[in-house]
Structures are given as structure tokens and as C-alpha cells.
Amino acid sequence: MKKIVYIALLVTGISLSSCNYLDVIPDNITTIEMAFNNRINARKYLATCYNFLPATYDMKNNASISCADDYCPYLMKYDRWDFTNSWNWVRGLQNSSNPLFNYWSSANKFRGVHECNVFLANVDRVPDLSYTERNRWKAEVYTLKAFYLYWLFLHYGPIPLLDENIDINSKLEDMIQYREKVDDVVNYIVDLLDKAINMDQGLPMYISSVTTEMGRITLPAAHCIKAKVLATAASPLFNGNTDYADFLDPRDHQPFFNQIYSQEKWRIAAEACKKAIDISLEGNHDLFEFDERVAFQLTPETELEMTLREIVTSRYNCEQIFAPGATDIWIQGAAQPRLTTYDMGNREWHHLCQYSPTLNIIEEYYTENGLPIEEDKSLVGADLYELTTTPSDRPAFFVPNYTTVKLHLNREPRFYANIGFDGGKWFNSEVLSPEEAYGVNAKKGGIAGHETYRASATGYFVKKVCSYKNMNTTAAEVLYAFPNTIIRLADIYLLYSETLNESLDKPNDEVYKYIQLVRHRAGLDKGTTLQDTWAKHSINPNKPLTKEGMREIIHRERLIEMQFEGKRLHDLRRWKKCEQYFNTQMRGLSIVEEMPELFYVPRVIYTRSFFVRDYLWPLKQEDLNKNTRLVQNPLW
Numbered sequence: 001m002k003k004i005v006y007i008a009l010l011v012t013g014i015s016l017s018s019c020n021y022l023d024v025i026p027d028n029i030t031t032i033e034m035a036f037n038n039r040i041n042a043r044k045y046l047a048t049c050y051n052f053l054p055a056t057y058d059m060k061n062n063a064s065i066s067c068a069d070d071y072c073p074y075l076m077k078y079d080r081w082d083f084t085n086s087w088n089w090v091r092g093l094q095n096s097s098n099p100l101f102n103y104w105s106s107a108n109k110f111r112g113v114h115e116c117n118v119f120l121a122n123v124d125r126v127p128d129l130s131y132t133e134r135n136r137w138k139a140e141v142y143t144l145k146a147f148y149l150y151w152l153f154l155h156y157g158p159i160p161l162l163d164e165n166i167d168i169n170s171k172l173e174d175m176i177q178y179r180e181k182v183d184d185v186v187n188y189i190v191d192l193l194d195k196a197i198n199m200d201q202g203l204p205m206y207i208s209s210v211t212t213e214m215g216r217i218t219l220p221a222a223h224c225i226k227a228k229v230l231a232t233a234a235s236p237l238f239n240g241n242t243d244y245a246d247f248l249d250p251r252d253h254q255p256f257f258n259q260i261y262s263q264e265k266w267r268i269a270a271e272a273c274k275k276a277i278d279i280s281l282e283g284n285h286d287l288f289e290f291d292e293r294v295a296f297q298l299t300p301e302t303e304l305e306m307t308l309r310e311i312v313t314s315r316y317n318c319e320q321i322f323a324p325g326a327t328d329i330w331i332q333g334a335a336q337p338r339l340t341t342y343d344m345g346n347r348e349w350h351h352l353c354q355y356s357p358t359l360n361i362i363e364e365y366y367t368e369n370g371l372p373i374e375e376d377k378s379l380v381g382a383d384l385y386e387l388t389t390t391p392s393d394r395p396a397f398f399v400p401n402y403t404t405v406k407l408h409l410n411r412e413p414r415f416y417a418n419i420g421f422d423g424g425k426w427f428n429s430e431v432l433s434p435e436e437a438y439g440v441n442a443k444k445g446g447i448a449g450h451e452t453y454r455a456s457a458t459g460y461f462v463k464k465v466c467s468y469k470n471m472n473t474t475a476a477e478v479l480y481a482f483p484n485t486i487i488r489l490a491d492i493y494l495l496y497s498e499t500l501n502e503s504l505d506k507p508n509d510e511v512y513k514y515i516q517l518v519r520h521r522a523g524l525d526k527g528t529t530l531q532d533t534w535a536k537h538s539i540n541p542n543k544p545l546t547k548e549g550m551r552e553i554i555h556r557e558r559l560i561e562m563q564f565e566g567k568r569l570h571d572l573r574r575w576k577k578c579e580q581y582f583n584t585q586m587r588g589l590s591i592v593e594e595m596p597e598l599f600y601v602p603r604v605i606y607t608r609s610f611f612v613r614d615y616l617w618p619l620k621q622e623d624l625n626k627n628t629r630l631v632q633n634p635l636w
Contacts, residue, residue, distance in 0.1 A: 458588025
């Protein structure tokens, strides 16, 4: 009997009641025959195939969430957290001898591909599977295999494709694989997704059994993954990138990266994005709006804040399209500030303050007019760090009459929903209403302030990843687990606006429509359009009317909307903007100061380093030694 080369155990830990399906562990299965001799065992192997999906908020192993410039890693290790990889990556210490975030051979996505191949090669001989269930499972695994290959492609570019697993008795020359060209990789991944999408009685439009199957792949999820693959392939990093003209396939000595820019790739990506949107809407997905029954009164302003804050942390809401499993609840412990004196001495792991947004990000949010600070006519020449006081008539957002800086006032709603700041409010279930929420005191000596290393490095906190249902009192201890969201609808709306804009000579109504839906949900351009907003308030009033202007607007909108969700790093990579954003000073407030006039002085924490070579991950030298057909990525 053939032995199974890999038996993968699903990650245990915090799980949501609505994702029990993903918590199945294949026990005592030692042969291929046993794994597929009945429906129950085969279903366990299906669960194994899900095991290799990235955990969005795994700060140790997921570079997507920990290596962009929206977060400031500044310690290598702290309590249960190990930031060594991100701390070294942002300082330019990636290497080929022992690569950081090694998805090729350590956090091995190829193993996920292997398990998917095993499943696809054997599921047809399970005797007690119905036609419908068999096809659904196959479509799920085709999608998973495509996603794992996409993840590898996203980091490494050219990769081996492993269409089928190689028999252990094969000749050595059949075992060692070549890397395939970028266009061939993309076409193969898309073919896998098309198999899943077109499978007869395959993927469901939506999950009907919420308590047992939520988190499994649906037809909208497969379409959205396809859209993201094609949008990535159309982007500057992979589309006609002449930086890689000398990066050659050893078999034919042709570049791995197509050297001719293709606008047609943008058109194909836009078409896939629109199809993904249509299917998602048909599957009952929509932009999320907060509609929970609560024991307190919500004003339109506080209701909007709850909508924006709960997009990620509300369990399986209508916007979440691909959200398998649950996040590690400790991301909330890493992000939350201390709010009461009780927090300072009790369950301090709930309030470690380590996930700190940078001052660069604070400045990136729009003004209340829906414009970048540097483009808003009302702020030309303004000193954003000039001291002022908070208003007394917005108790849900500010500690009244608190000394702050102009930077914190008159900002867009997402700023107040996503960011905790000195003098701002932080609502959770310990109080009866947003107006009664605790204020954040982040200065030295304040409850959330500098306390050796248990403090925010920047003086700011990430509210977006913390559920308002969290609680830390003598009566209750709650960190509310939420889904591991990989794709949500606003992501695809913005991707469609981007790909369509790039496929045209100038933006049309469709380009404006989908970015406008996201901006309207965010409380921007009320009763009007972004074109009118720029015309009325911007120093560059005609910016939305050109392709180049809309490109910049869409990029900025995407960076803000998807902030702290693991999208920023790879967006900046595919746009080839990393030198602009990542060779920068990581800045924060002067957290060791008590007085406002000193605390609000920006300071440099350290300087990031990014090199051209960092656009692609290095292969480990040991892997190159084992497989002499592999070629190292450029400049490594």
C-alpha cells in the first residue's frame, strides 16, 4: 500500500462555533487507501487541504500583516509574541541562507499543493459519495490548490507547478522541477480556478448551513480569487517588468517575466473583477452595515463608526467572501491600549499595545472633506502638530476639551473607527454607550502610556482589529474571536475600479461607480461624487478626470480602506512603489514625554530599508543545492 507522505493536522486554538467544519483532524489515517475508503475519512482529508491557508493576523509567520509600513515592529520578542522575522525584514535583513517568512520550504505552501494533488487523484474512488458532494469537494480543492500556487507566485514569481505528485520511485531527473515562466504560472492557476468555477453541481453560491460549513469555499470566493490573480498579473511588478530582463529560464534562455507590457491583461482582469462582483451580489454579499441589536442609542455618526469598525471583526457578515476559520484572538491583545487602572494589573496580555500604527499612516487618512491632507485647500500651510483642544460636543469620539493636535481633528470617519489616539475614545462592552466610552491617555504616566516596553511605540493603537465586544473586568474576560477574512467585497470593488481604469485611456462612469460605493459607505462625498469633492476642495481639482489622477486616487483609497488587513505590502509590491513607501523613517509621537507640547513632537523610531531585490522573496540556498534546476531570484 502507498504511504501518505504528509499527514497535516489542522491548526487548533480559538475556533468560532460557525466554522466547526474546519476543525476536523484526520485521526489514525496511515494509507491512501484508508484515507479514501469512505466518505468520513475523505471528508477529513478535505479538511486537511484547508490547513495551509494563511492566517491573516499571524504576526510571526505572515509578512502581509507585519511587514508593511502601517505597523511599527520595534522589538524582536515580547511575551508570547515573536516579531523577529518582521523586525529583521523591515530593516533590510532578508537573506538567502535562512530566508525570513520562507513559504517555499518552511511554511511550506508546496505541501498544501501536494495534499490537494493527493485528494484530487483519489476522491473519485470514494464509494459512498454522491455526485453533487464529490463535485463540490473537487471544486473546493481545485480552488485551494490555485490559491496556494497564487500565494507562492505572489512572493516568488516563477514557481514549479506540480500538476501531479511525483511517485517516490521516480528517477531523480523526474523529481527535480524547473520554475515556470510568469505567464505560464498565471494561466495554470486560472485554469484550475476555471475548473472549480465550471464544475457541474460544484461550488455553492452561498453557505446554507452556517453552523457547520461557514468558511468553506463558495462560487463567489473562487471568482474573487481569480480576479485577484489576474489583477496581480496585470500589475507593473509582473507585467512587462524590464528590471527582470536578465532573469532567464535555463531551458530556453528566455526571460521568466514577459518583457512586453500588455494593457490587455488589465482588460482581462477587469472583466474577471466585474464577474466576481456580479456573482458575489448574486450570492447575497454586500457592503457591510452595522445592524446588530444593541442596548444603547446610536446616532447616525456613531452608527457609521460601528459599521466601519466592525467590517473585519463582525462574525461572517455579508461583506466577507472568503473567510476560512478564526483569527488568533491575541492580535487584539497586541493592539488594545490599557483603558482603566484595572487593566494595568489584571490580564495585561489583553492590553499589550504592541501592534502600533505609524505616524505615516495617521497622516495618510483623508480630511473630513474626503481628500489627502496635502491636497485639501483648507489645510494648505497648516501646522498639523499645533496644539489645540478637542470639541466638547462629540463625546463618542473625543475626551472633551482635551489638549491634542490639529492632526487629530476634522478627519474622515475611518480615522476615528480604525485608530486609537491620545484624547480619543475607545468604545467596548465595559460601558453602556459610545458616548460613555473610555478615553485613551497615551502620554507617559497615562494609563495607556509609556511603561518600559508595554506601550505603543508610536503613541497610536489599532482599533480596527479589536471587537467592541471585548471586555476586561472583574466580572468578565472577553476577547471576541472573529473570522480570518482573506477577501471581502470592498477589496474587489476597488480592484475593479483599478483594473478598469488601467484598461482605458481615461476613466469612465464605471471606474467612478465602484470606488464611489466604498467612499459613500465610508461617509465621504455625502450627496455628491468624488469628482465634485476634488473640484470643490482640492488644490488639484481636475485630478479625477485623468487616468493618471484616478490611478493615484484609487491607490490611496485602497491603502486606507484595506489598512491593517494584510493587503498593503503586496499592493505596494505589485505597483512597484516599495522604494517610495518602505525606504522611509518609521515615525511616532514622543511617547516618553508627559507634557503635550513635548509628547506631540514627531520622532524617528528607526529607518526602514528596502532594496530592489526585496520585490521577490529569495529561495533558500539549501533548496538550490538540492535542486540544481532551480534559479535564484535576481540580486540574491
